[in-house]
Amino acid sequence: MNPGLTNEEAARRLAAEGPNEIPHSGRRQLLHIVRDVLREPMFALLLVAGLLYLLLGDTLEAILLLVFASLSVAIAVVQETRSERVLEALQDLTSPRALVIRDGERRRIAGREVVRGDLLVLSEGDRIPADAVVLETSELQTDESLLTGESLPVRKTAARPGTPIAVGQPGGDDLPHVFSGTLVVRGQALAEVRAIGTQSALGRLGSTLTAIDASPPRLSEQTGRLVRIAAGFGLACCILVVLLYGLLRGAWLDALLAGVALGMSMLPEEFPLVLTVFMVMGAWRLSRARVLTRRAAAIETLGEATVLCTDKTGTLTENRMSVVALHAGDATLRFASGAQALPQAFRRLAMIGKLASLPNAYDPMDRAFHAFAADRTDDTSDWSVARVYGVEPDLLAVTQVWQRAAETPMLVACKGAPESVATLCHLDPASGSALIAEADTMANDGMRVLAVAEAVATGDLPPTPRGFSFKLLGLVGLADPLRTSVPAAIQECRQAGIRVAMITGDYPVTAQAIACQAGLDDATAVDGSSIERMTDPELQQVAQQTGIFARILPAQKLRIVRALQSRGDVVAMTGDGVNDAPSLKAADIGIAMGGRGTDVAREAASLVLLDDDFTSIVHTIRLGRRIYDNLRKAMAYIIAVHVPIAGLTLLPLLAGMPLIFGPIHIAFLEMVIDPVCSMVFEAEPAEPDTMRRAPRATGSNLFSAPLLCWSLLQGLIALLALGLLYSLALWTRLPEEDARALTFVSLVLVDLGLVLVNRSFSSVRTPDRASHNRALWAVTTATSAILVLVLLSPFGRTLFHFGPLHGDDLIVVAAVVLSVVGALQFLKRFWHTQLVA
Numbered sequence: 004m005n006p007g008l009t010n011e012e013a014a015r016r017l018a019a020e021g022p023n024e025i026p027h028s029g030r031r032q033l034l035h036i037v038r039d040v041l042r043e044p045m046f047a048l049l050l051v052a053g054l055l056y057l058l059l060g061d062t063l064e065a066i067l068l069l070v071f072a073s074l075s076v077a078i079a080v081v082q083e084t085r086s087e088r089v090l091e092a093l094q095d096l097t098s099p100r101a102l103v104i105r106d107g108e109r110r111r112i113a114g115r116e117v118v119r120g121d122l123l124v125l126s127e128g129d130r131i132p133a134d135a136v137v138l139e140t141s142e143l144q145t146d147e148s149l150l151t152g153e154s155l156p157v158r159k160t161a162a163r164p165g166t167p168i169a170v171g172q173p174g175g176d177d178l179p180h181v182f183s184g185t186l187v188v189r190g191q192a193l194a195e196v197r198a199i200g201t202q203s204a205l206g207r208l209g210s211t212l213t214a215i216d217a218s219p220p221r222l223s224e225q226t227g228r229l230v231r232i233a234a235g236f237g238l239a240c241c242i243l244v245v246l247l248y249g250l251l252r253g254a255w256l257d258a259l260l261a262g263v264a265l266g267m268s269m270l271p272e273e274f275p276l277v278l279t280v281f282m283v284m285g286a287w288r289l290s291r292a293r294v295l296t297r298r299a300a301a302i303e304t305l306g307e308a309t310v311l312c313t314d315k316t317g318t319l320t321e322n323r324m325s326v327v328a329l330h331a332g333d334a335t336l337r338f339a340s341g342a343q344a345l346p347q348a349f350r351r352l353a354m355i356g357k358l359a360s361l362p363n364a365y366d367p368m369d370r371a372f373h374a375f376a377a378d379r380t381d382d383t384s385d386w387s388v389a390r391v392y393g394v395e396p397d398l399l400a401v402t403q404v405w406q407r408a409a410e411t412p413m414l415v416a417c418k419g420a421p422e423s424v425a426t427l428c429h430l431d432p433a434s435g436s437a438l439i440a441e442a443d444t445m446a447n448d449g450m451r452v453l454a455v456a457e458a459v460a461t462g463d464l465p466p467t468p469r470g471f472s473f474k475l476l477g478l479v480g481l482a483d484p485l486r487t488s489v490p491a492a493i494q495e496c497r498q499a500g501i502r503v504a505m506i507t508g509d510y511p512v513t514a515q516a517i518a519c520q521a522g523l524d525d526a527t528a529v530d531g532s533s534i535e536r537m538t539d540p541e542l543q544q545v546a547q548q549t550g551i552f553a554r555i556l557p558a559q560k561l562r563i564v565r566a567l568q569s570r571g572d573v574v575a576m577t578g579d580g581v582n583d584a585p586s587l588k589a590a591d592i593g594i595a596m597g598g599r600g601t602d603v604a605r606e607a608a609s610l611v612l613l614d615d616d617f618t619s620i621v622h623t624i625r626l627g628r629r630i631y632d633n634l635r636k637a638m639a640y641i642i643a644v645h646v647p648i649a650g651l652t653l654l655p656l657l658a659g660m661p662l663i664f665g666p667i668h669i670a671f672l673e674m675v676i677d678p679v680c681s682m683v684f685e686a687e688p689a690e691p692d693t694m695r696r697a698p699r700a701t702g703s704n705l706f707s708a709p710l711l712c713w714s715l716l717q718g719l720i721a722l723l724a725l726g727l728l729y730s731l732a733l734w735t736r737l738p739e740e741d742a743r744a745l746t747f748v749s750l751v752l753v754d755l756g757l758v759l760v761n762r763s764f765s766s767v768r769t770p771d772r773a774s775h776n777r778a779l780w781a782v783t784t785a786t787s788a789i790l791v792l793v794l795l796s797p798f799g800r801t802l803f804h805f806g807p808l809h810g811d812d813l814i815v816v817a818a819v820v821l822s823v824v825g826a827l828q829f830l831k832r833f834w835h836t837q838l839v840a
């Protein structure tokens with residue numbers, strides 16, 4: 004017996020080569036999260052603006068701005084911290100345990116302590132801790148879907164003694180290699196470790212991620228540019244106003260105050276605030292849909308996605324084997340989910356198939372047989388296994404002999420490859436050919452096909468299954484069933500202009516069958532061997548025309564993603580295995596499965612689906628489009644309302660009229676604008692055509708020319724109406740304070756009216772649309788209540804320099820507001836098709 008490594012040699016190798024661990028980014032500490040958040044230029048701008056107001060003596064505005072900045076920082080830190088905690092909870096906190104032979108004795112150690120040269124003792128149910136070569140085996144089968152994407156287990160053989168063997172690639176039957184992270188589903192083995200940590204197949208994939216850079220958020224850059232432009236323009240106007248007022252009127256102190264008021268009216272502090280709130284609240288809304296946001300940039304990119312590359316196993320399918328068809332005699336019976344009664348011939352086939360499967364099995368096909376027969380066949384709980392004949396290299400079938408108490412004869416159940424079972428049943432050539440032809444037909448539908456036979460045994464049992472007289476019962480088709488919600492989700496993607504491409508490690512026939520069930524348009528498949536022979540330009544051409552990629556290796560997935568991106572596509576990639584991690588990180592939007600996904604895949608992805616539901620991907624894209632739409636509406640609103648505010652601040656200075664606004668008025672208006680654009684628009688429901696539009700153009704600006712012109716037009720119309728109202732009020736010799744109150748109240752209500760105009764791109768609002776946005780009602784109610792309090796309270800009228808409003812004044816206010824809103828709603832009929840571009 005091989006004594007394995009000595010403890011001293013194992014310790015030396017552990018010290019020299021390091022622990023058996025894959026690359027891991029580790030959890031970020033709270034202070035690091037806070038530091039990263041505070042380093043964002045948007046937060047810095049908010050804080051600097053607040054301090055500037057404080058130095059200028061406008062304490063109220065300074066406090067409000069600093070409170071908003073502090074709340075935004077707190078929300079972002081909480082969101083980041085929660086994301087880290089959720090990911091940490093998803094990770095396996097303990098490494099898999101390993102049974103090794105050292106100094107001739109078996110020892111159970113932590114997986115991270117396994118070293119190169121260790122002898123692993125593998126049994127059914129074990130998670131393999133390192134890449135190894137099999138030295139001895141008894142019916143060993145492993146599930147390598149983690150690395151290959153294939154749902155079916157693969158058989159392993161022992162290496163020939165004295166033959167040097169390097170660890171090869173995962174996938175394929177009858178090879179002497181086992182791989183880190185994969186699962187033993189049948190049999191036992193003794194294997195020698197050849198690669199650990201980053202040298203293993205799993206570790207190499209993890210290391211690949213460090214060479215892939217994530218794209219920075221474009222919205223932050225665009226918003227920062229808008230802020231700089233608006234701030235520069237506002238500063239220039241502020242200086243101009245101070246000079247004009249001082250030179251024309253000679254009151255330089257009043258000029259300075261007027262300049263400060265104008266600067267406050269034009270300083271676009273809402274831009275960074277709105278972006279921050281939308282990104283944080285967007286991540287929160289996604290989390291309510293069971294989607295964890297790892298990178299905020301993914302939220303803004305969702306609306307640009309043109310191709311969704313999806314894995315098959317566990318993403319489109321349920322990641323479990325299930326009996327989907329039985330064939331007995333000349334009849335074939337197919338099954339959907341749920342219980343279904345079986346005719347007698349099929350009941351016998353199902354029962355014998357179950358008896359040919361190991362009890363309490365890890366093998367997914369054995370478990371499928373047990374699950375299928377549970378409610379459809381007779382109870383066999385009082386039967387016991389007398390003998391098991393395992394798979395042999397030249398006889399791919401499993402046979403189990405069952406005995407009921409002391410009764411004889413015993414029942415012999417066999418299942419395996421159709422050609423092997425045909426041999427055991429001694430079928431004539433014609434019957435054997437017919438059986439293989441039927442099996443091929445079922446296999447072309449994406450099934451894994453096994454034949455089932457039975458026999459009786461009396462007396463001594465033969466040394467091999469060939470000693471029984473078997474009778475063929477029929478064929479059983481197994482498959483990893485498609486998720487029932489997938490076809491509708493793929494259809495919705497198609498309506499949204501998003502092409503779905505399947506990338507799988509499974510066989511082309513299986514992939515094509517699933518694609519057909521899922522409703523993918525392209526039934527042709529390109530396999531990995533063909534891609535291996537292609538140059539990058541050739542692959543770029545093929546990738547644009549292909550919907551199914553089968554037998555794909557991890558490096559080829561990465562090539563496919565990059566080939567699509569090189570042709571201008573914005574790629575969303577889904578996956579759960581380590582084999583998906585490099586392509587998840589390279590994709591514009593990496594979407595990992597949180598429930599069964601690996602640590603490496605989750606850390607590489609931008610988004611993590613916590614419930615592993617494919618329909619969540621479509622829901623996520625819909626949410627992403629909604630968030631971006633609402634952000635554009637909020638930004639358009641900000642520009643629209645700042646035009647009349649700045650214009651009404653500047654108009655009296657140029658026309659020699661009494662000033663309308665002081666700092667307190669601007670502070671009040673900012674209290675309305677900030678919650679409106681950050682709360683109301685963020686909560687706005689999605690547009691009806693959200694998932695019927697083509698994806699947004701790659702790299703498109705937040706503000707398109709039509710949207711910017713529409714915002715300015717709204718502001719100019721509001722400015723024209725309000726400026727005319729103020730001028731007429733003074734012309735009719737209305738007292739200055741009364742004219743100020745009339746104009747200010749009209750402006751506040753016009754601002755709220757602009758919310759109704761901007762909350763939808765379409766020209767007509769449905770009657771029940773407003774009821775879906777509680778934030779709108781809350782802000783409108785609070786603003787109206789404060790406004791009424793200011794107007795009715797002597798203290799409020801004194802603070803704001805207002806006079807009283809009478810009944811006829813309120814009629815004038817209502818007329819102005821309705822005229823502005825009505826005119827804009829009418830004009831939007833001719834503009835709305837350009838607004839969504």
